[in-house]
Amino acid sequence: MTEQEFIPKPYKKTIESGSVTWESPSNIALVKYWGKKENQIPANPSISFTLSGCKTITRLSYSPKESPDDFSFEVFLEGEIKPDFKPKIETFFKRIVQYVPFIKDYHFKIETSNTFPHSSGIASSASGMSALALCLMSVEKELKGDKFETCFTQKASFLARLGSGSACRSIEGDLVVWGTHQEIENSSDLFGVKYPFEVHNNFKNYQDTILLVDKGEKQVSSTVGHGLMHNHPFAGERFKQAHENLAALINIFKTGNLEAFIDIVESEALTLHAMMMTSMPYFVLMKPNTLEIINKIWAFRKETDSKLCFTLDAGANVHLLYPEKETVLVSEFIKNELVAHCQNGQYICDQIGFGANKIV
Known part of the structure; x- marks a missing residue:
């Protein structure tokens, strides 16, 4: 797929205020991604184990606003407002607005928490950005008013990547590949894909x-x-x-x-x-x-x-x-x-x- 294929056609519906909640895990890379090109494109492919317990839970509340000129949102971590989180979210929104243009039509309240201790040294960007991307995809699904399950997770991974590269590997599990590799069909620099080949029982659980x-x-x-x-x-x-x-x-x-x-x-x-x-x-x-x-x-x-x-x-x-x-x-x-x-x-x-x- 190309980036252009993730740009939606005009939405069929309008929706009023609402909320959606997703939980998304962190992941640990086995083959590491280090180095990237423009637009969060990896310089090499990677593969990771998706984790189970270390995850972020994000509730996205939304309500229509009068002017679609700019982004409007507030961010809370563990119930406390976090203005220092806003620049990263604003950068994320700027990167994804052409793919989810509705984000200028709503005010968002982003409430997030982690199952692992805050300031524990575990990066929460993968779990946090993937959870937020999934929430936005749920809103878009309502706006589209039709079934698009086949590309829901793919587009969620695509969006998550634009927030934090490794976040695209947190949507699915238990093994996820990100980055084009000649021996893995359908692998892509744009999103993560489930590892498609046989896995021995030695690696289960x-x-x-x-x-x-x-x-x-x-x-x-x-x-x-x-x-x-x-x-x-x-x-x-x-x-x-x-x-x-x-x-x-x-x-x-x-x-x-x-x-x-x-x-x-x-x-x-x-x-x-x-x-x-x-x-x-x-x-x-x-x-x-x-x-x-x-x-x-x-x-x-x-x-x-x-x-x-x-x-x-x-x-x-x-x-x-x-x-x-x-x-x-x-x-x-x-x-x-x-x-x-x-x-x-x-x-x-x-x-x-x-x-x-x-x-x-």
Whole structure:
């Protein structure tokens, strides 16, 4: 599809005041997206596990306004008005207005909350922007007055991407691909698609325990980090590596090869941070405790033959990925060895999920 196909025809109906609520999860990339082109187009394809428990719940209330000249909205987090959230939402609305032109006709009250602790160091942009995109799609569905289920999730993912790139991977689950890849039919730079191939039972109900190493604000935003890939000396090879790793995962998911899965996932995590450390200007988002945890994971795996592995996002926190059957073993390891390296001893237990849900 092209961007033009998401521009709607004139709406068939008008609607008065109302509200809609969606919950949408976060996700954790296995093959990382780092670097983007204009209009939130990824420089390389990525694939992620959709999470289950870590999610954002957003209620969008709307009422007609007299003048369609500008955007009108207010944002609340956990019941408190958040004027500092408005610039990001305004940027989002500017990017999507040609695809959902009704947003200039209404005043919106955006009420959002997260199931994970605020300021926990977990990025809420993916879950938050995908939840808001889904709410807007529900309003458009009412305005269109017809059935368009086949493109509802696709357009929601398309819109979410324009708010936060990785948000397009949070609409569905449990594995979602974003970015064009020659071996994955219908993959697109414009939206995420459900992973279309066979997945071995080894990867069903996979667990993700998030160790909260550092809950402070990152010294370099992801947006700035993505931008530094434009002149990065290793960018071309990195983008090639991402394509190759995603291709390799197709057979790994089919055969259930956990050892090969570990190799790719951990390499991807370290490569992501290597790109940060070799950009100009360079920066380091890992903390000493991040490295302590990684070394303890490697030692634990050698001692026990566990299939536990780690991945990282653009920050210091560590995601522990492991098969469901190892839950007891890994839980004991966390309590005995890893919790000491978490800020205030905090960590979150989650597992893979299956996408967003409309609440009302």
